[in-house]
Amino acid sequence: MTVYPTRLTQLSLLALVVVSMVLSLTSAPTMAGQTYSYTLPQQAYSQSRARDYQVYVPDNLTTPAAMVMALHGCKQSNADVLADWGLTAAADQYGFVLVAPFISSYDGLRNENCWGFWFDHHRHQGRGEVEDLHQIGLAVEDAFAIDPERRYITGLSSGGAMAVVAATAHNEYWAAAAAASGLPYGEDAASVSLTGQCPGSASFHSVSQVASDMAAELDDDYPIPLMVLQNANDCTVLQTAANNIRDGHLQVFGSDGSSQGNSEASSTACSPYYQDRHQCQHTRYTENGQAGQRSLVETIFLDGPLATPNLQDTDHGHYWIGGEHGNNGKWSVRVGPSYPDIVWDFFDRHPKNGSTSGFPVITLIGNNPMTVNLGEPFTDPGATAEDSEDGQLSVTADCSDVDTTTVGDYFCTYSATDSADNNTTRERTVTVVDPNTPIETCEQATASPDTHIATGRAYAGGTSNLRAYASGDNIDIGGSFDTWSQVTLHEGVPGSWYSSEPAACGDDSNPGDTVCTDWQDTNLNHSLAGRAYYAGGYFSYGGDDYLGAVAGLSSWVRETAPGHYQSGQCP
Template sequence: MSNVSFNWIRRVAMPALTISIALMLPSLPVSAGQTDSYTLPQQSYNQSRAREYKVYVPDNIQSPAPMVMALHGCKQTNNDVLNDWGLKAAADRYGFILVAPYITSYDGLRNQNCWGFWFEQHRHQGAGEVEDLHQIALAVESNYAIDSQRRYITGLSSGGAMAVIAAVAHNEYWAAAAPAAGIPYGEDAASVSLSGQCPGSATFHSLARVVSDMDAELDDAYPIPLMVLQNKNDCTVIKASADLIRDAHLKAFGDPAFDTPAEAEAESVTCSPYYQNNYGCIRTRYTQNGTSGSRSLVETVYFDGPLATPNSQDTDHGHYWVGGEQGSNGKWALRVGPSYPDIIWSFFSAHSRDGSAPEGFPIITLIGDNPMSVALNTSFTDPGATAEDAEDGSVSVTADCSSVNASAVGTYSCVYTATDSDTNVTTAERQVDVKDPNAPTETCEQVTASPSAHISAGRAYAGGSYNLRTYANGDDVDIGGSFDSWSSVLLYEGDPGQWFASEPAACSGNGGGDPFVCQDWNASNLSHNMASRAYYAGGYYSTGGDDYLGAFPGGYAWVKETSEGVFEKGQCQ
C-alpha cells in the first residue's frame, strides 16, 4: 500500500478554468514540461569552472515562478536528479522551475562527481563551486521569470553539504535551503564516514567552531530557514552531522534565549506524505521564539530507514534520497519512505524570503493510505484529508466516498474538494481497493532473462563474495553470476515484486500445470559448481546429467536444465 498526498488532482479557478496538475496514480506520471540544457562558461573569479546544468519548466506555470535548485551527490549526475528524485513530478504539481546543475569537472582528490564542500576554495562567496552555483541561478533568472522571494536550494550528500554552504555564503540570495544527508558548514572530509562499515563513524568540528565559521562568512542578517533531512541509520553521513547542522543554525541565527533545540522546539508531527512506509519519520519545527505560530528557523526530518536499496550500484549504507511514489529506485535513490519532494516543497512554500504568501491553490493532503485496501464485507471508514492554502491557511475539505461498496470486490474512489477565498478549487482522489482476503495474491508472472538483467529489473539482487552472485529476491536462491549477461534464467513472480527460482505452489496448478521450461547458462565451471549445476570429481561434471565439462575452473561451458534439478551439457533448443 502507498501513502501519498496526490492520486489525481485538478485545480480550477472558478467558474471556468481547469488545469490538470497530475496524472492518475499509482502509475507514474509523465512530466508534461520541457527540459532545457545549458553550460555556464568558466568565470573570471578564482576556482571557477564551466558547469553544465539543466532546467525543467512545467507547462502552464505561473509567472514569476519559484525556483528550486537540486544538487546531485557523489557518483551521481544531474540526470539522476531529474530521473529518480521525483522532483519533476513535484514541479508539475506545485508549479516551480527545477534547476539541476552538474559538477562537470573538479579539482583535488575526491570521489567521482563530489561537490568539494571540504575545500576552502569552494565554500566562500565570490569563488569556486558555491559561486558557480550562484551564477547558474542568476543565469536562470536571465532566461526565465523567477520570483526573487522564492529561490530555494536542496541536495543530497555532498550536494546537501553544498546546499548548506550556499545557505551561508549566499544567504542574501536564497530564501530557504533543505540539505538531505548534508554536512555542517566549514567541515573537513573526516566528517564523512569512509570506513565502509555500519554503523559509520566520523569526526566533526566543535559547535563553537562551526558557528564561528558561519559568522565569519555571513554578510546578511536574514535568518535563512533550513530543513535538515536525515536517515538515522545512514552509515556514510551519520545523524550527528544533521544534529550539528541544526544546532549551529540555531546558534548562528536564533535568539540567545531560544538557541538550543530544547528552547527553540515548537512542535513535532509525523511526516506526511509518504510512500508505502513512513519508517517512523518525525518532522520537528524550531522557531526563533519556540512557539508553533512562528516562522521556522530550522526543521528536521528524521526517520529510521533501511540500509539496503534495490539498486545494485548503491553501497547499502542507508544513504539515499527518498523520491516517494513519483521517484525511482536509482543510484542512491529510493521510492519507499517519507516523500522528500512533497515534504521539502511544503517547507519551501511556507518560507518565502519576505514572508509573503504566493497566490495559488489549496494543497490537499490525504490522511492514511492511497491506494487504500479494504477487506471484502468489512466496514469502510474514510481516513479523511486536510488542506492548506498559502493565503488562507487551513481550508475545509469535503469528501465524497459514496461510490465505495465494501460488499463487492472492485476499485472505487473518494473525491476530496477544497476551495480558498479566491474561489480556487483543488480536488484530490483516493483509490479504494476492495479485495477478497481469501483470494490468491500471487501474480504467477514468468520472466526469462540473464542474471544481470534480473538484477537491473529488481527481480534479483547481487550478493555473496564481492557481490559476484545473483539471488532471486523472493527465495534468495543463487541463479548465477551477477556479471552474467548472456545466460537465460526463468523466474516466477509470487506476490507482486517477489520473484522465485522455483514456481510458487499457488501457481503450479494454473491451466492444468505448465510444462517444465528448459533453461541454460554459459558460465565458468566454477560458477556452475557454486550454483549446483555441476560437481567436481577430478574434473567438472554436470549435476544429474554427469556430462564432462572440463578440468579447469576457469573454463566456460553451456549447461542446460532439462528437468527439475537435472543439468546436461549444451543449450536449450
C-alpha cells in the same frame, strides 16, 4: 556583493539547446513536461568549471514559477535525480521549474561525482562550485519566467551538504533550502563515515564552530529557512550531522541564546508517506517557539531501514525517499516519508518575502493513492492545513464517493478556508481492489539488455555498471552495453520485471521443474563468457559464489535461472 557578468550572454555562445523528452521509468508516471539540456561555461572567478545541467519544465506552467534546484549525491548524476527522486512528478503537480545540475568535472581527492563542500575554495560566495550553482540559477532565470521570491535548493548527501553551503554563502539569493543526509557548513571530509561499517564513525566540528563559520560567511541578514532530512540509521552521514546543521542554524539565525529547546514549535508525524512512515517525526523550530510563525529550521527524522532494493547501493541507510512517484535507483528508494511532497510543502510555505500564495496549504496524512481491499471498511486518515497568517486550520473532508463494495477508483476531497476566504482543495485517490484477483500482468517483453535498461525493465549495475539486472528479481541478464542479444523478461506486479516467468503466470502442471545448464571451464573463460566476475578473486554472477583466485583454475558453474550462475554442477 560582486556581480559576475555571465548569464545567457555567455550561454548564447553555446550550441542550440537540446530539447528532449525524458524517458519515464516503469515505476514512475510519464512526465508531462520537457527537459532542456544546457552547459554553463567555465567562468572567470577562481575554481570555476564548465557545468552541465538540465531543466525540467512542466506543461501548462503558470508563470512566474518557483524554481527548485536539486543536487545529486556522490556516485550519482543529474539523470538519477530526474529519473528516481520523484521530483518531476512533484513539479507537474505543484507547478515549479526543476533544475538538476551535474558536477561534470572536479578537482581534489574525492569519490566519484561528489560536490566539494569540504574544500574552502568551493564554499564561499564568488568562488568555485557554490558560485557556479548561483550562476546556473541566474541563467535559468534568463531562460524562463522565475519568481525571484521563490528560488529553492535541495540535495542529497554531498548535494545536501552543498545545499547548506549555498544557503549560507548566497542566503540573499535562495528563499529556502532542504538538505537530505547533508552536513553542516564548514565541515571537512572526516565528517563522512567511509568505513563501510554500521554503525558508522566520523568526527564533527562543534556547533559553536559551525555557527562561527556560518556567521563569517554571511553578508545578508535574511534568516533563510532550512529543512533537514535524516535517517537515524544512516551509517554514511550520521545523525550527529543533522543535529549540528539544525543547532548551528538556530544559533546563527535565532534570537540570542536560541536553541533546540526554546525554539521548538511543534512536532507531528511526517506526512505524506508511501507504504511506511518509518516512525518519522516532523519538528518545526521558530524564532520564539510559537506555532504559526515562519520556521527557522524544520527537521524530518526517521527510523529507516539499512537495506535498499538496488544492488548499486551500499545498504548503509543512505538515500533519498522519492515516494509513490520515485524509483528504487542509486541511493534512492520509494517507501517512506515522501521527500518531494514534504520538501515542496516546506518551500511553498517559505518564499523569500515572507508571504505565501495567499492560500492554505493542505497536507494529506497517509498514502495517496490509497489501496483498500474489496468489502473492507475504509477509514479516512485525514489531512492537515496551515496558513501563513492563520496558522493551523480545520479541514473539511468528503469521502462519500468511496464504495468498498465495488472495485474501482474513488476520491476523497479535502477543503480548507482561511480568514481571508481563500480556499484550497486537494484530492486523495482511493483504489478498491479484489485481493483474490491476480495482480501480475504476465506481460512479456523481448529485447536486448541495453533496451531493457532504457525502458526501465532492467537497470545497470555490477562493476562499472557493465551488467544489466532485471528490475523485479535483480537477476543478471547480460551486459548493459549489449544491444544485440535478445532476452525475454516477464512482468509480475506492474513495474516489476523478472528473468523467469512468475509462478502466478506460468503453467504449474509440473511444479518444481527447473532448467539447469552447467559448464566446466577456467575461471578466466567463465569471466569472459559473463558467468563470473573478478573482484579480488572470481565469483559467479548472480549467485556470487567464490570460484577461486586463479584465472587458469578449472571450476564448474551452473545456470539455475536466466543470467543467475552458481558454483557446482546441476543436480
